[in-house]
Amino acid sequence: MAGFMPAVSFQGVSKTFATPKGPFQALSQVSLDIGQGEFFGLLGPNGAGKTTLISILAGLARASSGRVLVQGLDVQADFAEARRRLGVVPQELVFDPFFNVRESLRIQSGYFGVKNNEAWIDELLVSLGLADRADANMRQLSGGMKRRVLVAQALVHKPPIIVLDEPTAGVDVELRQTLWQFIARLNRQGHTVLLTTHYLEEAEALCGRIAMLKAGQVVALDSTSQLLTAASGSMLQFKTDIALPPALARLARVTGRVVQLPAQDAADIESHLAALRLAEVALQDLEIRRPDLEDVFLQVMAGHSRSNLTGLAGTGAPQ
Template structure:
């Protein structure tokens, strides 16, 4: 397989009054052409720094990065032409309409006679009726759609989505994922960072997890899920959980989730809840999901987490 993105022992340090800050530590993995790849990690893990190095917005302290075989430093023009990046921030020019913004973006890459593809982007991303609207008139979700269109307007083989659905509505998420999934089926490589782990679980064939600048897990999504051996109890309650169960539960509002190793432990947990007089609703018993895997790995010590990586 052709390698679309290659990170080779990438380190990034920043000087601070207290000494060097290591934002990236020996990041070393490849993303193959045509993959839908997830890059996950908590805030401050180094995801955006890694994407900045990939995009040429920051330079690695050591190591090399290539896009479609082009070094991002030595052959930066071809590397950047191969990339389409959707940033986290809503960055737009307030003086132009949506269509004008896409025409200008085409010009940055020297793409002429691009109207047919611009029309496809506008239609595919639900922007056709906003083509003549000034960027200032658009809602935050519509501006996000324009950013996606700008990233794709020069037909890059590699698409980088940095938190593309942060703060947007369900309709946009569905529209975006349908459109991007179709591009991936056509052969485009997609690198996604997201805090919505259900998106990564549904879309990504492989996933890397960063913690404190290091890759602490790297495997196929199915393998990561299989590593989370056990059963997950999910239920709703208004009562305070017993201390022993609360210490291992993940609680979101009224919803509690507790991992059990096997059926015997499921029975024991339910018995403990009954004995404590906990009133539960909507009990579900299922497999652990990617969020459980993520929390397990991020809660591990670096040495333990590194054993998970492949």
């Protein structure tokens, strides 16, 4: 599209770390564009390179090769201006123990040269459920409350691009709902959001487009709806207290009493049910459902259906 400038552009980004065992390639030729106003998901198992990619975007690490642009600004050559356009919520809980919540937000405003910011600070405190803790010292806050403050600090300078690295790891359901309502509102107002998460149901509900990383490479990149459509077959789901026959156990994804079995077609479903009957496995809450993002993710990570699950890298158009 002529004149189109992505909010974030990763262009052939590679990163190699020196380790005692020799060089380790964390990222290999990652290229993708995130359109202005997109809600974009970056998914992958631990060690896939998600946090390394975000560190390079935020200027905390330097790419070994390739470049990253934020609204056309190179994150190395135009560091200060590129960084001003980003609000990054890190994975780790980092905080200054000497200030209360409101003071830390005022100081963060000062870092970015934002004056007369009290009205927006008040809005952040209310929207993130921090209003009654505004005068509490950071040391007195629970982990979930500290996480809320990190989000507020990332947003205090009203950045056009919001980067959330595992923002709901280890936090309660109430905070997750509060956070997503607020972030979804900012996204509707035009802010671009880049999210990494292990909660795949969050990504499925929130993200218009998703990239999946595996061992530092993009292995799937498409709209969420296309990824779900491309996932093959159905899932047979039920609860049981009885061990599955070995042939089915090899295929199954088991979470406690819940068993999920992939099925390509009706014949597969009939065959699974016949094998379960033969093994006298008693079933409860039997249902057949479409694959969800977790099923797609596991297929991609196992290397199945890679060809039809990978969109064109770098198309970047918002959905």
